[in-house]
Amino acid sequence: MLELRIHGYGGQGVVTMAELLALAALESGLVAQTLPFFGVERRGAPVKAALRVSDKPIHIYSQSVEPDFLVLMSEKLLDMGMNVGIKPESNIVLNAPANVAVLGHLVYFVDATGIAIANGLVTDGVPYINIPMYGALCRLIGIEAEVALNVIKNRWPGKVGEKNAAVAKIGYDSLKN
Amino acid sequence: MGTVLDTGCHAVAMAVCNAKVDVVAAYPITPQTSIVEAIAEMVEKGTMATRFLPVEGEHSAMAACTAASAGGARVFTATSSQGLLYMHEVLHMAAGGRLPVVMANVNRAVFPPWSIYVDHQDSLAQRDTGWLQFYCASLQEIYDTILQAFKIAETVSLPVMVNLDGFILSHASMPFFVQEQEVVDKFLPPFEPSWVLDTTNPNSFGNVTDQSVYHLYRKMLQEAILASLPVIKNVAKEYKDLTGFWHGDTFEPYKTDDAEVLVLSMGSMAAEVKSSIDMLRKEGHKVGALRLRLFRPFPADDLAVYVAGKKQLIVLDRNHAFGNEGGILFNEVKAALFGKNNEIKLANKIMGIGGMDLNWQTMAAEIRALLED
Numbered sequence: 208m209l210e211l212r213i214h215g216y217g218g219q220g221v222v223t224m225a226e227l228l229a230l231a232a233l234e235s236g237l238v239a240q241t242l243p244f245f246g247v248e249r250r251g252a253p254v255k256a257a258l259r260v261s262d263k264p265i266h267i268y269s270q271s272v273e274p275d276f277l278v279l280m281s282e283k284l285l286d287m288g289m290n291v292g293i294k295p296e297s298n299i300v301l302n303a304p305a306n307v308a309v310l311g312h313l314v315y316f317v318d319a320t321g322i323a324i325a326n327g328l329v330t331d332g333v334p335y336i337n338i339p340m341y342g343a344l345c346r347l348i349g350i351e352a353e354v355a356l357n358v359i360k361n362r363w364p365g366k367v368g369e370k371n372a373a374v375a376k377i378g379y380d381s382l383k384n
Numbered sequence: 385m386g387t388v389l390d391t392g393c394h395a396v397a398m399a400v401c402n403a404k405v406d407v408v409a410a411y412p413i414t415p416q417t418s419i420v421e422a423i424a425e426m427v428e429k430g431t432m433a434t435r436f437l438p439v440e441g442e443h444s445a446m447a448a449c450t451a452a453s454a455g456g457a458r459v460f461t462a463t464s465s466q467g468l469l470y471m472h473e474v475l476h477m478a479a480g481g482r483l484p485v486v487m488a489n490v491n492r493a494v495f496p497p498w499s500i501y502v503d504h505q506d507s508l509a510q511r512d513t514g515w516l517q518f519y520c521a522s523l524q525e526i527y528d529t530i531l532q533a534f535k536i537a538e539t540v541s542l543p544v545m546v547n548l549d550g551f552i553l554s555h556a557s558m559p560f561f562v563q564e565q566e567v568v569d570k571f572l573p574p575f576e577p578s579w580v581l582d583t584t585n586p587n588s589f590g591n592v593t594d595q596s597v598y599h600l601y602r603k604m605l606q607e608a609i610l611a612s613l614p615v616i617k618n619v620a621k622e623y624k625d626l627t628g629f630w631h632g633d634t635f636e637p638y639k640t641d642d643a644e645v646l647v648l649s650m651g652s653m654a655a656e657v658k659s660s661i662d663m664l665r666k667e668g669h670k671v672g673a674l675r676l677r678l679f680r681p682f683p684a685d686d687l688a689v690y691v692a693g694k695k696q697l698i699v700l701d702r703n704h705a706f707g708n709e710g711g712i713l714f715n716e717v718k719a720a721l722f723g724k725n726n727e728i729k730l731a732n733k734i735m736g737i738g739g740m741d742l743n744w745q746t747m748a749a750e751i752r753a754l755l756e757d
Contacts, residue, residue, distance in 0.1 A: 225557075226389070226557055229389055229557055229558075230389050233389050233559055238558075238559060239389070239557075239558070239559070240556055240557065240558045241556065241557040241558075242552075242555075242556045243556075245500070245551055245555065266521075266522070266655040266656060266658055266659070267655075267656050267659065267743075267744065268549075268552045268553070268556065268652040268653075268655065268656055269656060269741050269742055269743030269744070270741045270743070272741075272743070
């Protein structure tokens with residue numbers, strides 16, 4: 208079983224992204240679980256969600272405290288994310304334009320904000336960073352690009368889906384460490 | 385339909401849609417969950433040919449449900465925590481009136497202080513209202529149990545409460561299988577009530593009784609609840625034969641056969657505790673787990689069979705039996721086993737109150753501390 212814990216801010220689409228990842232896992236013949244953590248629900252407040260992916264039925268429902276991947280939608284969430292729980296072998300995935308060194312952990316990064324802005328995936332001045340990050344995470348957990356993009360096209364049929372899928376593909380190809 | 389990825393709340397709504405419910409009455413605001421939101425949306429879209437009654441409180445919701453049920457309708461409602469407590473008076477009406485209302489309750493802690501997270505105090509506080517009670521441990525089980533609940537309720541003329549852990553099961557998204565409508569129709573034909581309230585043929589219902597009659601009705605209620613056990617088992621088996629899905633009827637055992645110690649619990653913690661059992665077995669402890677699926681009627685005879693020859697039974701409670709030692713499940717177990725198996729040693733731990741996270745490592749540590757070697 209693979210476990211991801213995602214930290215972001217309310218309004219960044221963290222829960223939606225976790226659901227898209229779960230769908231992509233399901234489409235790949237795996238079992239998945241998203242476990243959103245509900246606290247104070249406000250735009251801009253820190254939020255988190257867990258995602259578990261497995262090739263066997265999942266009967267674990269507890270909060271994620273030792274994720275295989277700690278996903279941070281902003282560098283500013285690094286300390287908070289690490290304080291919630293991490294294990295020595297956890298990898299970190301950052302939304303950042305360049306890599307940030309974290310002692311003892313392998314760090315992947317993708318410039319989700321930059322990709323969303325460069326490709327016009329912005330509404331009311333807010334970039335949809337969850338879409339490029341979704342693409343990057345799909346690659347990380349071994350989802351084929353075609354499957355990843357089809358999930359988006361099915362979720363938002365038509366032009367919207369095409370545009371989002373194209374940006375997800377850029378995210379898919381941009382993950383570095 | 386096939387396999388979908390959705391939340392526990394939506395699993396309830398999809399089952400209610402498949403059950404072709406006539407009336408849903410519900411209070412739509414907090415502590416309500418997205419169950420009735422999803423149902424209202426389907427009614428609005430025309431996917432469900434159901435009369436949706438948004439009422440001003442849970443007390444009214446259950447009142448509307450009992451009235452609609454007495455009128456011969458297939459009825460559903462959903463609630464959670466304070467909403468269920470507010471219904472309490474009318475819960476007696478549904479059970480005493482022998483009305484087959486089905487309700488989903490999302491288990492959440494009760495006030496005060498405020499908490500929105502899971503424990504089992506809300507539904508266990510309704511223990512003596514006469515409702516049958518199920519506790520689920522997966523999204524698939526939620527969907528399947530709602531369908532079974534209608535069949536059981538209408539067969540034995542008793543209301544059924546299906547419980548699911550707040551946030552853990554209600555808001556988690558996981559894949560579950562939704563049956564084709566024809567399959568559900570075969571399992572659950574339209575409700576044919578043995579009597580209905582009918583304005584063209586007026587009858588009195590729930591009238592004033594004197595002492596010589598009242599106690600007979602209460603006795604009949606108790607007998608009907610106890611007699612529902614074989615029906616519940618048959619319905620679970622029939623559902624399995626038709627769909628292949630099986631979650632146990634009264635209990636779901638896990639590695640119990642060669643175990644010396646059994647760990648009993650309910651809800652999602654009873655799913656995760658399987659990993660605790662695996663861990664403790666690797667350490668050499670002969671342990672197994674029992675998940676109680678049916679709390680009312682309490683399957684005392686089945687429990688006696690499972691624990692026969694075992695050394696110890698550890699009960700994990702996600703509630704308090706205020707004013708008595710231990711949790712409510714623990715007290716139920718003591719009552720059930722007294723006179724049947726007085727050799728077995730019992731232990732109890734109250735945990736996971738108000739959403740305190742219960743992971744399998746923590747539960748394994750608690751179980752290890754309670755083991756009597």
